[in-house]
Amino acid sequence: MSTSVSEPQAAQAIRIADVCKNYGDYQVLKNINAEVARGEVVVICGPSGSGKSTLIRTVNRLEEINSGGISFEGQDIHAPMRASELNKLRSRIGFVFQSFNLFPHLSVVENVSMSPIRVKGVPPAAAHDKALKLLDRVGLADKANSYPGQLSGGQQQRVAIARALAMEPPVMLFDEPTSALDPEMVGEVLSVMKSLAAEGMTMLCVTHEMGFARDVADRIWFIDAGEILETAPPEDFFKNPRHPRAQRFLADLRH
Amino acid sequence: MIQDFITIIQDYWLLLLIGQYPNGPLGGLANTLILSALAIAFAFPVSILMALARLSKWWFLRWPMTALVYVTRGVPLLMLILWCYFVIPLWTGADVPSFLIMLVTLVIYQGAFLSEVVRAGIVSLGQGQMDAARALGHGYMGAMRFVILPQALYNMIPSMISTFVSTIKDTTLGYVINVPDLTFAASQVNNQLLTQPFQVFLILAVVYYILCWSLTYVANSVERRIARRRAGPRNARLPAEAAPLKTITEQL
Numbered sequence: 001m002s003t004s005v006s007e008p009q010a011a012q013a014i015r016i017a018d019v020c021k022n023y024g025d026y027q028v029l030k031n032i033n034a035e036v037a038r039g040e041v042v043v044i045c046g047p048s049g050s051g052k053s054t055l056i057r058t059v060n061r062l063e064e065i066n067s068g069g070i071s072f073e074g075q076d077i078h079a080p081m082r083a084s085e086l087n088k089l090r091s092r093i094g095f096v097f098q099s100f101n102l103f104p105h106l107s108v109v110e111n112v113s114m115s116p117i118r119v120k121g122v123p124p125a126a127a128h129d130k131a132l133k134l135l136d137r138v139g140l141a142d143k144a145n146s147y148p149g150q151l152s153g154g155q156q157q158r159v160a161i162a163r164a165l166a167m168e169p170p171v172m173l174f175d176e177p178t179s180a181l182d183p184e185m186v187g188e189v190l191s192v193m194k195s196l197a198a199e200g201m202t203m204l205c206v207t208h209e210m211g212f213a214r215d216v217a218d219r220i221w222f223i224d225a226g227e228i229l230e231t232a233p234p235e236d237f238f239k240n241p242r243h244p245r246a247q248r249f250l251a252d253l254r255h
Numbered sequence: 256m257i258q259d260f261i262t263i264i265q266d267y268w269l270l271l272l273i274g275q276y277p278n279g280p281l282g283g284l285a286n287t288l289i290l291s292a293l294a295i296a297f298a299f300p301v302s303i304l305m306a307l308a309r310l311s312k313w314w315f316l317r318w319p320m321t322a323l324v325y326v327t328r329g330v331p332l333l334m335l336i337l338w339c340y341f342v343i344p345l346w347t348g349a350d351v352p353s354f355l356i357m358l359v360t361l362v363i364y365q366g367a368f369l370s371e372v373v374r375a376g377i378v379s380l381g382q383g384q385m386d387a388a389r390a391l392g393h394g395y396m397g398a399m400r401f402v403i404l405p406q407a408l409y410n411m412i413p414s415m416i417s418t419f420v421s422t423i424k425d426t427t428l429g430y431v432i433n434v435p436d437l438t439f440a441a442s443q444v445n446n447q448l449l450t451q452p453f454q455v456f457l458i459l460a461v462v463y464y465i466l467c468w469s470l471t472y473v474a475n476s477v478e479r480r481i482a483r484r485r486a487g488p489r490n491a492r493l494p495a496e497a498a499p500l501k502t503i504t505e506q507l
């Protein structure tokens with residue numbers, strides 16, 4: 001940790017400074033520097049294997065890094081710290097996985113209310129009420145007592161979003177939330193994400209949904225081979241990508 | 256013939272049921288039940304701790320536990336019983352009752368077997384469940400307790416039942432170190448009658464069969480109840496579907 005990224009009352013929600021990460025000899029992330037402002041919606045795009053998942057997973061420290069630092073609301077999340085402290089920080093960063101990862105042994109409402117009860121100590125009755133409200137918000141109030149195995153992919157992913165929101169995180173991370181879905185279910189998940197963005201949630205999303213990027217993102221990060229090659233507002237990125245590899249990526253997407 | 260069985264049971268039911276008690280130590284079926292219940296009750300949590308140690312990132316937990324599990328699984332239970340019988344009193348310098356020695360041996364032995372099942376159950380869940388729990392702010396122990404183990408243990412039910420059933424059967428080996436259980440009582444009866452070993456030991460076999468069968472029955476109906484509650488396209492794991500896990504883990 002050569003770079004100090006801790007500072008009180010940072011203007012940015014997330015600040016990534018000089019982050020490098022290796023898997024053995026292979027360098028997945030090469031000196032990443034980037035920031036997400038409060039309330040900003042950032043879309044990360046880039047070719048397969050470029051390190052998007054790795055990058056987003058370092059933000060809540062599901063992956064460790066080799067050097068650099070990542071601050072979340074001014075606190076360095078990769079600094080040495082007690083496990084309980086890290087858990088507390090993590091609980092304030094919502095994460096939505098490509099494969100949903102709902103807890104199949106719990107009902108939908110228990111999926112959403114379990115962590116507030118067990119991690120934050122919210123009284124069960126209050127957590128339950130809150131969970132029902134969140135489920136209503138993602139359009140699944142009628143599925144509260146179902147089990148994840150009884151839901152479609154799109155419904156499961158909406159539950160996963162509600163589950164993350166139940167911890168009241170100021171920031172939400174999404175790692176290809178719609179890639180595992182049948183095409184007809186993509187829209188229902190994207191519309192939940194859109195409404196979140198409209199309410200001012202700070203979001204960092206890896207996605208191949210360029211329509212979503214164009215309409216909702218404030219900025220695009222284009223990443224290739226472990227480097228952020230371009231960061232630009234969507235209108236600039238889609239109309240005149242500057243980096244040749246970004247141009248090629250967009251050309252490939254149109255085909 | 257049938258008359259023989261009835262006579263044996265009429266004459267010796269109390270001995271078969273509680274041994275010499277209250278003139279001697281509690282024995283017979285009562286002791287077999289107590290020994291089995293205690294062995295299962297302790298082997299279960301012990302197996303979870305052993306599995307967690309074997310999956311630990313710390314080598315000083317992982318290595319010794321791996322060695323213990325391999326050794327335990329690689330020797331016959333009878334060896335282990337005799338070994339504990341002679342070594343535990345040496346180490347502790349106390350006159351340890353054979354019941355206790357049998358209990359400790361069974362817990363270690365069945366714990367080691369069960370720990371392989373638990374470990375496979377945890378590993379087979381994949382990383383995603385742990386990631387999801389950690390991302391929500393659960394610590395390692397919280398994630399295990401609320402997310403990983405409830406699923407892993409549920410998937411393990413068939414293998415767990417077979418381990419528990421073999422625990423009941425294995426209590427009979429306590430005979431060699433004079434644990435006063437049902438087998439011990441039956442052999443006392445046999446020694447008194449001298450002429451009817453077939454009848455005596457058939458009664459013994461029937462009692463063990465009923466014991467093991469009722470345990471299997473209860474466990475199966477518990478599993479069916481959970482499966483029904485979670486019924487859905489992905490999670491209605493009927494015992495038949497969960498069975499392959501058992502075959503896999505028993506080959507480990």
Ligand SMILES: Nc1ncnc2c1ncn2[C@@H]1O[C@H](COP(=O)(O)OP(=O)(O)OP(=O)(O)O)[C@@H](O)[C@H]1O
Nearest residue numbers: 023026028046047048049050051052053054055176
């Ligand atoms: N645990 C690991 N060990 C070794 N290499 C890994 C590991 N995880 C990922 N990698 C490699 O790191 C690179 C980046 O992977 P990552 O999953 O971050 O890519 P991605 O941009 O998310 O790709 P995709 O669009 O396919 O999801 C890939 O080349 C991948 O093979």
Ligand SMILES: [Mg+2]
Nearest residue numbers: 052053054176
């Ligand atoms: Mg990925």
